Amino acid sequence: MLARFVDFCIGRRALVVTVIGLLTLLMLGAASRIHVGTDFEDLLPRHHAYVEVHNRFKATYGSSNAVTIVLEAEQGDIFRTDFLERLRTVTLELRKVDGVNPEQIISLASRKIVDVRSSSDGLESRPLMFPEVPSDAAGLAELKARVQRNGLVLGSYVSRDLGAALVTVDFYDHLLKPEEAFRQIRAIADAVAGPGVRVRxxxxxxxxGWVAYFLPETLTILAATLAVLGALLFLFSRTWRGTLLPGLAGFTSGCWALGVAALAGIQFDPLVIVVAFLITARSISHSVQLVTRFDDELKAGAATAREAARKAMFGLFKPGMLGVIADAGCMIIVILVPIPLMQKVAVIGTVWVSTIALSAVVMTPVLLSWVRLPVRHAHPINLMPGLDRAMAGLARRVVGRNAYSVVAVAGVVFVVSGWFAFDIRIGDANPGSPILHQDSAYNRDATEINRRFPGTDRMFVVLAGEQADDIKRPEALETMNRFQRYMEAQPEIGASLSLADLIPVIKRVMRDGNHHYEEFGRNQNENGELLYLFSSGGADPSDLERLADRDFKTGAVTLFFRDHQGDTIRTAVARIKEFAAANPLPGMQLLLAGGFAGVTAAVNEVILASQIESIALALLVLVLCCAVTYRSPNAGMFFMVPVILANTLTFSFMAWKGIGMNINTLPVAALGIGLGVDYAFYIIDDIREELRHGKSLEEAIALALAGAGKGVTVTAGTLILAVAMWGFSSLRFQSEMALLMAIWLGISAFSALVLMPAMVVVFKPGFVMGTARAASVARPLQSIQP
Incomplete structure (x- = not known):
């Protein structure tokens, strides 16, 4: 059946190329309309308890898309008319940003920051600095004194050294366009920044917005990478077909994948471009193997290009398709992660990998059948003799007793790397954003803001009652207060805020500022009266909505985190659950968790569960594919060895370098399962074929390395050198993923060239040896010429 299929493709080559070409043009047209961007809703896990709490209360207590802006005085304090005017300008201009929630713009210059005073009529709540900035020294001095007396402002919206002021702004999630918001906010910041004032x-x-800002650079690096890739292929192959056909295979796969994504309404996230390049590299690898095999068939005496192309396609179809199916199977597993972005990446990635079956496995040999003979080289530099000698030398070092040494060393490496792989962190492993380098403007801003203020990453935890006014109960407020003190003992949490902070301040003011009365009311009614006096004294009714809902059935405790590292978030969640279990309150419950840190906790929990599940299922897919293809359960176990070795080594490297397993690295890790075994398919299949032709085991290994092994070396070396271009990216994520790709490629190539032949020698698996097992001792290897 395979022979008939190959004969059809080569015999009807014009029809095959025409159909694939027309479909590719249609997909290219669709791909040109794909939307590039990030949808924040796609980042949140579906049906997770934390996300449900977040979605239920985000309009009141804050979404995960809050922006923090800090204005710093480069000299002196902020209590200068020119500085405060700029702060006021930022506060007012933010109202014009698309998608902004105007009720969630809070700063010293907003009407929500109030000073509570007692008077003969009760309480008086007046904005500290709204609507105008003090114009004289006396007014500035009074404002400064009022800020220093206000514990809810000092440290939260004005730094304790009085050298910086903070503005927070939140958005309606469904109206937010991150790139546009970034552009508008940055324009506001640039307008007020200048001598004496720094904006973060x-x-x-x-x-x-920064990711989108670097998109042109990303595309430039991609173009440079492809140029280097083409140049290296041209250098190694010495032919235009060895350069252009792999490039055409990668281009065709990309058109099909992006076209399908556009037709399905799936947008392309800039961060997954690394995954896209990785899959394109697989397409190029398969095509290079076919070109190399085509050249070998010509050297072996094939009379025509058609005959050589037919033999190359027939010989490599099974390992090529097995590699495609394994890669696609490992990629589709990611769809089980209940995060929409991951599911979309899984769909695009699976389609992308699957198209390699057409773009490389079928189209490359069909196009090769048109090559004119005799074949001429495009340049005089010939690296192949040296590579042939290297493969022959390698073949002598993976047989006999050396094979046992190779397997033993691999076993030791597996055990050691597996031990260190358990140290990999789930979630972000470093302060700041792992998307950008630590010395980037964004991460420098995050570091400085967190140094001066309680923290930029927020999590709200909701204390929910069963009926109205439950939050006003003294025991509820006492629980909130104890919870805040308990959570603030964690060093990474800089501060917290709740209704339990406000009511004692109101009662103290009612008692002429006497700190002895800074306590809760004796009962629910007294607390309600204190809140009524606060609201009736001139405060905006919406000011309390940041702390409790309108009927006071629920109240939020907002925690301010100095970083959102995986360990920080997991520790906080564990402490919240521990407190809730130890402090039950009849009729009320503590609900986790909203805000950016809350949904990050949800993502980390999903990834922790999905990581183990994805790896296990991907390995199962690999085992089944190999077992069915080679009709032996042992084949699955045999090919699992390089995959496990590649993963333990890569994960241990990630743990060493502080690269966390997060929403961005998970697809690369899943695809790495298939990547770790592709090269091995070609080597083992070549060994099997030579054994069926009557060669001894040593001869079969030598010939396989001289044929498929040469293609593996050229492909892996070319891709590793080309991937190095991503080290220049301003996006740390891209440079780190490029490094991981290079490691995976290197381990995959090493396993295929060294470990797999050695394992064949040591274990002599039946699916490889077949009837050649008895003839495994044969002529000396020295008689085999490269």
């Missing part, structure tokens, strides 16, 4: 800003929309 952080938040998920700002981060997404």
């Amino acid at each position: 800003m952080v938040g998920e929309p700002i981060l997404a």
